[in-house]
Amino acid sequence: MKVCKFGGTSVASATQIKKVVDIVLSDKERKIVVVSAPGKRSSDDTKVTDLLIELANRALNNEDTTEACANVIARYEEIAQELNIDPKIIETIRQDIEQRVQSSKEDEVLFMDSMKAAGEDNNAKLIAAYFQSLGVEARYVSPKEGGLLVNERPARVQALPEGDEQLAKLKDEKGIIVFPGFFGFTKNGTLRTFNRGGSDITGSLLAAATDATLYENFTDVDSVFAANPMVVDEPEAIKEMTYREMRELAYAGFSVFHDEALMPAFRKSVPVCIKNTNNPEAPGTMIVSERKKPSNRPVVGIAADDGFATLYVDKYLMNQELGFGRKLLEILEDEGISFEHTPSGIDNMSVILRTEYLTPENEKRVIERVQEELQPDHVHLEKDLSMVVLVGEGMRHTLGLASRAAGAISRSGASIQMINQGSSEVSLVFGILTADETRVLKSLYDEFFK
Amino acid sequence: MKVCKFGGTSVASATQIKKVVDIVLSDKERKIVVVSAPGKRSSDDTKVTDLLIELANRALNNEDTTEACANVIARYEEIAQELNIDPKIIETIRQDIEQRVQSSKEDEVLFMDSMKAAGEDNNAKLIAAYFQSLGVEARYVSPKEGGLLVNERPARVQALPEGDEQLAKLKDEKGIIVFPGFFGFTKNGTLRTFNRGGSDITGSLLAAATDATLYENFTDVDSVFAANPMVVDEPEAIKEMTYREMRELAYAGFSVFHDEALMPAFRKSVPVCIKNTNNPEAPGTMIVSERKKPSNRPVVGIAADDGFATLYVDKYLMNQELGFGRKLLEILEDEGISFEHTPSGIDNMSVILRTEYLTPENEKRVIERVQEELQPDHVHLEKDLSMVVLVGEGMRHTLGLASRAAGAISRSGASIQMINQGSSEVSLVFGILTADETRVLKSLYDEFFK
Incomplete structure (x- = not known):
């Protein structure tokens, strides 16, 4: 059983989401699908998360939120229409977002967390609905239902191992699970977002808790490169590296993964594969505990x-x-x-x-x-x-x-x-x-x- | 005014002490002479300090000390005879050593300190007497009279800056001062030896306190070498190096100076010259705050x-x-x-x-x-x-x-x-x-x- 996580650009539009569904359905092992909020469709686009932050700030300043709210919903609506999903899902999303805007602003940090998380949460609902519209057995699972427990404020948000037992049950469900990345709930039901590593952590946590055979992290590059392609012309692709190598590279500017995102997978030795949603046939970069055969290069x-x-x-x-x-x-x-x-x-x-x-x-x-x-x-x-x-x-x-x-x-x-x-x-x-x-x-x- | 310190092999025999006197008298600036205990005359010889330790141990064990005591005195006697010094000096030395052997053994560490220090102390008396026998104005100054103050037990022995004012007066004395290295006295008159750096520290302290223009450290090598001569064939001599370079080299096996020995001179920027008693014409190695002209080698x-x-x-x-x-x-x-x-x-x-x-x-x-x-x-x-x-x-x-x-x-x-x-x-x-x-x-x- 594999856990797949799709980043913002992989779920930014109907076209991209179709690719995601094709990728998931092409391999029966792909069972748990973790999704980000819709990202940029082009370099001058705005991510849904940023639209949500704009909306949250207006709400906190008691400014009119009608347009900002509409901007967020429009992104989902466009996707839903293009995918021919029952428009009821947009009503669900609209209600969810309006409810969040109306919720208590006493604690501004928690309010902002809740607003930002709406991006992933509603995208997961929408993508689950798309799977269903295609006749695929699939359902949205919220981190609250799934058991993604996090610690209480004010400590920096981290997942609690107590949630693992419940998360592990997800692997026994029938059909595909669509799970929003980026956030979890405290024991008393407060939503908190991961401030470092975002949705990658959610995928890594689920892969570890369910003892997945592979954690696939779909992004928009074919692989990790041996050096920054902005500096070095056409650097070599890295086919395989160890967790330790990834950690050391991440430390100094390799932004593929945040440090903490790999931790849960590392602790359970679940291999990770970084792949390209736009070119899923490419082998990608495997991150493993130990290489099966030594690399012929001393430096990866x-x-x-x-x-x-x-x-x-x-x-x-x-x-x-x-x-x-x-x-x-x-x-x-x-x-x-x-x-x-x-x-x-x-x-x-x-x-x-x-x-x-x-x-x-x-x-x-x-x-x-x-x-x-x-x-x-x-x-x-x-x-x-x-x-x-x-x-x-x-x-x-x-x-x-x-x-x-x-x-x-x-x-x-x-x-x-x-x-x-x-x-x-x-x-x-x-x-x-x-x-x-x-x-x-x-x-x-x-x-x-x- | 220069402070010269002569190491154990430089004052091991009458022949060597004659060289010391020649060296001192060849330069009027050489005023304060710090001396070690007589060292080895050949590789199979025993240093006076080791004879004194043997004597002290016998005394502590209540064993017969007659022979051990005689062994120590014999070394001084042989030197005095060869130098034609009035035999009264040997009587003085014999009494001093017997007095130390008889002194309280309640505190074994202090007893041992006092016994070991007899080596330098009596050699200074003997060398001062030799200067006088040659008609040179010179006198022995004990660290107690001179003002070489050290801290109390049980802290590791270190010189106290309060002594500096009195030590500084030595430069205004007429004639040559012969000062024993290796020990000082606490404010209440207890003798303590420097356990690291020995007589080198005494010379460095006196050079600093008297604002000497140079601290000459006479030993048995022409200079400091760029690498260990036991490993590298005929390594280059170092003509000049900075305190910092000396420190870094001393750290890793260059045993010319102990770390702490240079400290007083360093603090007052007194230059140090390492020279050979057996070849005083050789320029030796200068240790300075800053080089006048940069070295043409990056590595010294x-x-x-x-x-x-x-x-x-x-x-x-x-x-x-x-x-x-x-x-x-x-x-x-x-x-x-x-x-x-x-x-x-x-x-x-x-x-x-x-x-x-x-x-x-x-x-x-x-x-x-x-x-x-x-x-x-x-x-x-x-x-x-x-x-x-x-x-x-x-x-x-x-x-x-x-x-x-x-x-x-x-x-x-x-x-x-x-x-x-x-x-x-x-x-x-x-x-x-x-x-x-x-x-x-x-x-x-x-x-x-x-």
């Missing part, structure tokens, strides 16, 4: 991401001060700042972090506290760093790889600000100036893939 | 040291757990284990530490606590690691250096276990298997010096 992918900074601290005889590193990390932790790497010399330590965590205020406080509490000789913060990550399970056993990589970076004319190798067996991280990112990525790609 | 030295281990911890989504790294370091800190480097991947973190800090007990506790408190997917400890450090102020600005280094390591057939670059501007650290250390060092030396 190269990712780069900007937005990093270095906090540099220097103190004579630092390495004799037990607890120095711990205290430094504690100051960052007190400010809620995660760190990525901590390269260290004898008398100095750098903490590489993402600039998104920095504000002028917490930056100032961190520097001041380091000065006061650690009494360093120097402390300063440098920004405009990018991280380039080479990923591959075979790297550890390949002699000379670091040398080839460092050589390729040097040839591009960039200077290496940081090298981090030694913990992960599957990645090698270089810190470079953001200004050098593009040429470094090209040079590394040429070295390892050409 | 390559050091290697074994005895490292890696604690590896792996947990899916680790980098989203704020405080994970801090907690890991805290567990080590609770066990009193310092760490050297912490390379990290996306979902993993390694802590490189010195195996000398590990015991079967604390190793077991660390692993258990990591498992319980951090709930990792995996944790394990790997030993038999060596660190190889390339050091040079010019490294940061040299493109392709990491690539050349990694290439040289690969060519030696070794695999790189860890690379740490990015915090220190003057060093690049590679982790390798200890079994590969010799060939890696040779290969790196050939790459950067041949």
Whole structure:
């Protein structure tokens, strides 16, 4: 039994939804179908989720919502008409959306969650109705009925394992289950959306809970590429990679999956396949626990991401001060700042972090506290760093790889600000100036893939 | 005004002490002379300090001390006779040592400190007497009179800055000051020895307190070499290096100076010169705050040291757990284990530490606590690691250096276990298997010096 998830562009229009239905019906194993809200039909289109946010904001500001509401419903109506579905479904959707708009706005976060979730929820109802209109045994299952339980506010939303038992029952149902992505319910029935990973998480959770043989994630690309196609010309497709490789690539700019989305599938070792709704015959990219036969390339992918900074601290005889590193990390932790790497010399330590965590205020406080509490000789913060990550399970056993990589970076004319190798067996991280990112990525790609 | 310190082999015999006196008298700036205890005269000889430890142990065990005591005094007597010094000095030394042997053994650590310090203390008295016998204005100054104040037990012995004012007065004395290295006195007059860095610290403290123009450290080599002469054939001499370079090299096996020994001179920017008592004409190695003209080599030295281990911890989504790294370091800190480097991947973190800090007990506790408190997917400890450090102020600005280094390591057939670059501007650290250390060092030396 397979769980298939279809992203926003895969369910953006009647044409796309027909492809989805064809894909699902072409393989009897495809039983649970997780759907996103209708996405963009062209690059200048607006996603339904964004229409819903606009509608929610008008409602919160006590502005007239008639037109904004109509804009949302029009998207579903157009799809339903083109698919020849009984117009009753539009009445259902209209009532649902109007009910949400009228609901309590006391807690603005929960109101917004409920409004945004309407995109996926109603698309699942509509797609289930389309299956039925074709005479296929299929039904919409809401996350409340299905048992997708999430934790209470204000903690960041995460699925609760207590829901798994009920979710597992979905595999024993007859016919196809159409399940909306992106949200779940707390034990007392409050709707909360996943703020990271969206519908991908829903699919991954269902695949794990039902012990699916495969989690198929349909999107609009044939596969994951070995490097960013916006930077490198026609990069190679990755046919197969491990979870670990995917994780390391996702960290530095490979946006196919959010970190957390893969977690449930990973924990149960359910293989994942990334496929293209518009070209379902293409093999796609398989993500597995372990490769059946080793790859002939030591590096499977190269990712780069900007937005990093270095906090540099220097103190004579630092390495004799037990607890120095711990205290430094504690100051960052007190400010809620995660760190990525901590390269260290004898008398100095750098903490590489993402600039998104920095504000002028917490930056100032961190520097001041380091000065006061650690009494360093120097402390300063440098920004405009990018991280380039080479990923591959075979790297550890390949002699000379670091040398080839460092050589390729040097040839591009960039200077290496940081090298981090030694913990992960599957990645090698270089810190470079953001200004050098593009040429470094090209040079590394040429070295390892050409 | 210069402070000169002479190491054990430089003051091991009458012949050597004559060289010391010649050196001191050949430059009027050489005013404060710090001396060690008589060291080995040949490779199978016993240092006076070791004779004193033997004597102290016999005294602590209530064994007969007559012969052990005579062995110590015989060394001084032989020197005094050969130097034709008034035999009264031997009486002074005999009384001093007998007094120490008779002193309270209630606190064994303090008794041992006092016994060991007799080596330097009496050698200073003897050398001062020799200067006087030559008609030179010179006198022995005890650390108590001079003002070399140290902290109280049980904290690790360190000099107190309160002593500096009195020490500074030494520069205004007439004639030559002969000062014993290796120990100081607490405010209430208890003798304590420096357990790390020995007499080098005394010289460095005096040079700093007296604002010396130079701290000359006389030993038995012409200079510091760019690599270990036991491994690399005839390595290049280093003419000049910075404090930072010295620190980084000292960290990984360059045993010319202990870390802490340079600290006082460093804080006051007193330049240090390492010279050879047996070849005082050789220019030696200068250690300075900043080079006057940049070196034409990016790397000034390559050091290697074994005895490292890696604690590896792996947990899916680790980098989203704020405080994970801090907690890991805290567990080590609770066990009193310092760490050297912490390379990290996306979902993993390694802590490189010195195996000398590990015991079967604390190793077991660390692993258990990591498992319980951090709930990792995996944790394990790997030993038999060596660190190889390339050091040079010019490294940061040299493109392709990491690539050349990694290439040289690969060519030696070794695999790189860890690379740490990015915090220190003057060093690049590679982790390798200890079994590969010799060939890696040779290969790196050939790459950067041949």
